[in-house]
Structure formats: structure tokens, C-alpha cells
Amino acid sequence: MKKPTISDIAKIAGVSKTTVSLVLNNRNINVSEKTRSKIIEISNELNYIPNGIARSLSTSRTETIGIILPDIVNPFFSEIARAIEDTAGKLNYNVILCNSDSNNIKEEKYTKLLISKLVAGTIFISGGGSRNSIDFFKKNNIPVVFVDRYADPLKDFSSVFCSNEEGIFEAIKYLYDKGKRNIGFVNGSMKLETSKLRLKAFDKISKQLDIYSKSLIYNSIYSVEGGLIGTENLLNSNPKIDAILYSSDVMAFGGIKTIKRKNLKIPEDISVIGYDDISFCEYIEPELTTIRQPIYEMGEQACKLLIDIIDGKTINKKIEFKPKLILRGTA
Structure with missing residues (x-):
């Protein structure tokens, strides 16, 4: 069976291919709600899947962000990653998760992979971000945000951290x-x-x-x-x-x-x-x-911050949270 295209949807809906493309990409255009609903309904009936690769070639990026963390087994890192993924989904972004095992060679391999996938930006959780990895992203104009890490070498980058x-x-x-x-x-x-x-x-x-x-x-x-x-x-x-x-x-x-x-x-x-x-x-x-540490909030803010940078709304920003002693049974 032939894979449905934007042209097929446009023909059935009686509108231009441009209108279909703008509606399916959630662009804010002057289209009636009736027409918008009709286009979405037809695309669902045809099981239309957008060609992300073709779209990324025209924009030099995808609606995808990368996450590089040191150890997925550690709940602290996985809980931050979950918050990033949740927030990205709400903002119509996909996520590629990379586990570096705190290994610079593995991290740099993932860095090159993310660049090849045309990610719009990347978030490093905690210990990640070797000099080589950072330079790779800078040379390819891919914004980076750091979570749970703040240091002088990162003064030119945005970060979210707790004191x-x-x-x-x-x-x-x-x-x-x-x-x-x-x-x-x-x-x-x-x-x-x-x-x-x-x-x-x-x-x-x-x-x-x-x-x-x-x-x-x-x-x-x-x-x-x-x-x-x-x-x-x-x-x-x-x-x-x-x-x-x-x-x-x-x-x-x-x-x-x-x-x-x-x-x-x-x-x-x-x-x-x-x-x-x-x-x-x-x-x-x-x-x-x-x-x-407000783990979920840190991940959430890191994702929002990265997307703001991608959209040109900010350049370099530091977001600091305050820790709190939680008394239970061991002290």
C-alpha cells in the first residue's frame, strides 16, 4: 500500500499542500477550526506519519533534543531524565536518551550521534560534558544546557543547579x-x-x-x-x-x-x-x-530553558534552586 502524503491529504481536504503542512506542524496560521479539524481527521484516517528526515533537512534540525547522563541505573539521574522527557513531550519535542557510564569516549561517541541526528539541543545531566563534547556542539551551533552542574568552565553555558x-x-x-x-x-x-x-x-x-x-x-x-x-x-x-x-x-x-x-x-x-x-x-x-534537591523541577526547567535557547528567547541563563533538609528516621 502506498504511503500517504501531504498531497493526498490536501486533495481530500480541498486545500493547498502548504496549508496541510502548516496545520500538521502546529504553526499558528489563519485557518478556521473547521478546516484544521478536517485536515487532522483525514491525516489520522490515512495513518499519515510526517517525514521527519525530510523536514529536518529543510530546517537543519529536528524537533528532538538529546539527553546525556552518566548512569541510568542511578534514580537521581533517571528521575531528572523523566522530567525532561515529560516536559519535552508537552512542548512537542522528542527525546534521545544517551547513557555515557561516565566515560568520555562513550560520551563523545554519543555527541557525534546526536549531531548526526540533527538534534535541536542537548542537556547534560551532572558529570557529563567533556571539553571535546562541548566543542563538538559549539562548532555545530547546537545549544547545550547543564543540570546539576555549575562551574567556571561552564560560565558561557546555561545551567540548572541546586546550591x-x-x-x-x-x-x-x-x-x-x-x-x-x-x-x-x-x-x-x-x-x-x-x-x-x-x-x-x-x-x-x-x-x-x-x-x-x-x-x-x-x-x-x-x-x-x-x-x-x-x-x-x-x-x-x-x-x-x-x-x-x-x-x-x-x-x-x-x-x-x-x-x-x-x-x-x-x-x-x-x-x-x-x-x-x-x-x-x-x-x-x-x-x-x-x-x-527539587529533582523534577530541575529537569523541567532545564528542558524549558533549552527550548527557549533554541527559539532564540534567551542566550545564557543560570537557574539556582535551594536545597532542604528532610527529616525522617535515620538522623
């Missing part, structure tokens, strides 16, 4: 006021700007409160395994630890498992605070006290 310093300060101050004086910190990889900023904040507040010790810090990876390993190392070298702050909730999940294996009680023996407030925090026992 790392405020989150760390609030968590440590809360533990200190509860009488905790040996507070450990299981942080993420120092290859990531987020980890560097959180470590800097932890050092600062710990020194202000006169409870700082380098031995109370362990840099790991943002995963359950990273939390397991980090907690094991801290407890083995610092038996007097009475609280641990984790740089992500999934790390805290691993930490809780290690603490329980050592027959220590939470929060009686050791208080635990995570970071992010992913949806699973309320489903573990005890429920996880954590620093909340």
Missing part, C-alpha cells in the same frame, strides 16, 4: 546541634565538579565547628557499592564515628547496609543523612533523612 554549599551546611549543622562530633563524609568521585563543591563545603563547615579531620572523609563513586566501600573504610579507621553524611542517597543505601552488618543501630549509634531525596528514600527502613 551544594547550602545543602552540606544544613546537614552538618543539624548533626552538630544533635551532639554529633565525629561526622564522616562519603563523597563522590573527585572527577566530578559536584563532588568537589560538596567536599569544599564539608571542609569549610567542619573547620568552622572545629570538628574537621581528613580521616573522616572518603571519596568513592555515586552508587550503592560506593556507599558500601566508603562506609566500611570509614568505620574501620574511625570507630568513634557517630554520624555519616553521604553525597547521594544511593550511597547512603549502601552505607546503611554496612552499618547494619556491623550490628550498629541507626540512628542510635550512627546517624545517616543522604543527598538528593530520590523516591526510594521513603521505602527503606528506617526511612532516609536526606537533603532534598
